[in-house]
Each structure stands twice: as C-alpha cells, then as structure tokens.
Amino acid sequence: MTTTSSVESPILDQLTEKDVTPAPPPLHESESDLIIDRRSIYYYQEPNTLKGSVVIASGQGSPPVWLESVFKNLASIAKLPTNWDSYGAKKISRDVMRESLLVLLELGPDGLPTPSVVPTSNGDIQLEWHELGIDMEIEIKPYGPSHIYFRDSATNIEEDLELKGDVTGLGNRLRDLARRSRG
Amino acid sequence: MPRDLPDYNHPPLVEVVLSVQFDELIEFSLPHFGLLWQKKYRSQFPRTEIHPPLNISTERFGVRSSSRPVVKLEMLEPPPLPRLWMLNDESGGLIQIQTNRIAYNWRKTRGEYPHYETIRPKFELALREFCSFVEEENLGNVTPNQCEITYVNHIERHGVWEHHGQVEKVFNFWSHSQHATGLPNTPENVTFSINYILPSPTGIPRGRLHVSMKPVFTRDNAEPLFELKLTVRGYPGDQSPRDCLDFMDQGHNSIVRGFTAITTPAMHDAWGRKQ
Known part of the structure; x- marks a missing residue:
C-alpha cells in the first residue's frame, strides 16, 4: 500500500510499513554465535562467512533453549539449492523458514524441547520431536503450520490434524510436550 | 453489490487496496520484474518505483500471546528481491509485485471514489496478467494463501x-x-x-x-x-x-x-x- 501525502501523520499501513523494527546493534555478544541484546532481540549470524545468513528474531525474556539450534539449522537450510536431494526437491523459501521460527516463538511454551528442523522435498519444513514417548511432527508451509501429527504412547492419544489458521490444537499439543519434558 | 449494502455519494475514502499473498515463487528473479512490466503492465502503468519487500502477513487463530514475536531473516545469498511499484498517475492506480504478493491500489488523486465495482475488475485483470506471465515463463504456480x-x-x-x-x-x-x-x-x-x-x-x-x-x-x-x-x-x-x-x-x-x-x-x- 502507499503512503498518502496529505496528512502530517502519514499512513503507513501493512503494505508500505515494514512490520519489523530495525534491529539495533547488539549490546553484548555471548560466547556462542547467538547474540542477545537487552531488549530480548536475538541475533544469529553464521560465523566465518560473508555468504552466510543472518537470522534475527525477537521474543520476551530469556531466549528459549531451542533457539540457537533452530537458528543454525535454518541457516543451513537456507543454503540448500533447488534439487538438493537430487530427486528434484524444491528450494526452501524464506517464508517457510520465517514461519517455522515464528510458530516456535509464538506457540512454544517454556520447557519445549529442541526440535529437529527437517526440509522436505516439496519446499516445506517439518519440525519434529521423537522423545519422552511423544512423536510430534508439524508441517510448515509459507503461510504457517498446515498439518500436525501427534502420538503419545503414554496416553494412547493419536491425532492427525489439518490446520488452516486455527492453531489452538497445535498450541495444546506443544504444551503437552513441554509438560512432559519438564517432568 | 448487495442491494442492502450502505452506499454514499461522497465517502471519505482516500485509498483502497486489494492484495493477494501467495507461496513464494522461488524461480522469480530480478530480470523477471522488468520482463513482467514490459510484457503486461507498461502501457497502462508507465512509471515504476522500487521498494523493499514486505514481510508476509498471515491471520492466525488460537494464539494466546498478546504480542506477536517479530522474525526477520536476512540472507546475503541470494540477495533479497524488491517490491516493484507500477503506477498510473492519471488514474491513481498502482500495481505492486513481489515474489509472494500482488496488490492493486486505488489512491485518491482527483474526483470521487470510483466504487468497488470499478476497482475490482482492475485488480482482477492485474492478477490474471500476473498469473499468465508466471505460466508463460515457467515460474511455477500462483498459489494464494492470504487475501x-x-x-x-x-x-x-x-x-x-x-x-x-x-x-x-x-x-x-x-x-x-x-x-x-x-x-x-x-x-x-x-x-x-x-x-x-x-x-x-x-x-x-x-x-x-x-x-x-x-x-x-x-x-x-x-x-x-x-x-x-x-x-x-x-x-x-x-x-x-x-x-x-x-x-x-x-x-x-x-x-x-x-x-x-x-x-x-x-x-x-x-x-x-x-x-
């Protein structure tokens, strides 16, 4: 969308206004590759390369335990070319990577274990956990989570859910997993 | 327009946007912007501007947190592609294209709001032209995910x-x-x-x-x-x-x-x- 110049306070709606705050310079660097500033904006920059990826995310409070691992995985996935599996796999788009991170930050409760971040041949990403008696897989498409598989051997609950915008069920299952992880 | 829909002679509208977000066209690269403008839009939208791309915007339901986290990915390779504006200054029409979005804007320049029934076909035409370009150039499929x-x-x-x-x-x-x-x-x-x-x-x-x-x-x-x-x-x-x-x-x-x-x-x- 465009700005309209006739007002002093210009219209900056979703089509002209970048919906991210410009990242401030880091205030301190940790020993890992993950950088966190005092406003809880997390940065990850691939070390030792100019062709690497910079991943920037914001959250509230301390960064979750899975954050650095997921950042590193996404940075690796970003470098996969088209046909990365030699069977015609699609390149993974930035939108899919961004949504993968967003789902975890938005819905991941405290104590959520670190997921495996798996690219799929059709250009999606699958977030997976196979531990503590729970198998859980979330399919991430460019617009967000589209499918969830959940199986809990302790309770015999098994779910196979299509999601279209409504992530209530996904949030519940992530909380189940985090609760189990916390003991 | 439904018969019972309210209507105004002089509505206070200054801008209308119809926009479709779709799965990113991975094969769409920088030269395609120029080719698209030349083949499909230049005669009606002769002026262009380059803007940074917009992040995707998706409605999600069932989220408990009050504030949405911000995620930004910056990759140096391949470099990010821009958002192309194609403008018709006479009509106030604007088409915006990036690798995962197309938008048609009507902006008030002079005269009254032409009403939705006039703007909708212009958006439809812009979308149809874009889809046909993607097909002609073998760039994949336009798969809308948000409107x-x-x-x-x-x-x-x-x-x-x-x-x-x-x-x-x-x-x-x-x-x-x-x-x-x-x-x-x-x-x-x-x-x-x-x-x-x-x-x-x-x-x-x-x-x-x-x-x-x-x-x-x-x-x-x-x-x-x-x-x-x-x-x-x-x-x-x-x-x-x-x-x-x-x-x-x-x-x-x-x-x-x-x-x-x-x-x-x-x-x-x-x-x-x-x-």
Missing part, C-alpha cells in the same frame, strides 16, 4: 465535529461521561484498534476485520482528520484466483457494513448516504 482488502478513510469535520477529542460525534460506540469523576470533560485525542473474527459458513475462522483509528492533521493547512482504516484479511477457500475474488467481495461487504455500523448518522448525512 486482503483495505479501505483508508480521512474523516473531515463537515461541521459535525471540531477537534480530535469529540470522538463520540463520529463513532457511535464511544461515549464519554461528562460526569466521570477524576477525568476532564473530553479527551485530547483517542486512538483505537478493534479486531473481529470473521467465521466461514461452517463456523471455522476464515479471517479478521481489523479496524483502527488515529487522529491526524492535513499537511498543508493542519486541519484535523480522523484516519480510519478497515482491513479484512484471511484465507481464500480453495487457494484459486477465483476464490480470492470471492474473498474480496465478502471482505468489501464486511468493511462497508462495519464502517456504517461504527460511524454516526450525522456523519452518514455529511457523506450523502443513499441507502
């Missing part, structure tokens, strides 16, 4: 209100008790943001109506205005361009009814309400 329609209004005084504190003269859900203890009689100004979930016929959330208002002043003579923005965003049913147009129609309906529902009869009279 969006936005109306921006600049509400002038029209002798109904004088200053930004008189919100109740424009918006009928606002009341300010003059006898409220501990508060002055009128606020200096008011800003609001309201979201409504729009269900599908089956009851499943399909999208949201976002209503926001802020006080502004005209740049040239500092006249006060209320800037009222209404956006409907959500999921197209079967992810086809046809379904996107249906979504726009329903979104337009929700916006016009919503606009009429929250504004006062005195303002309706000032805008020349016909029905």
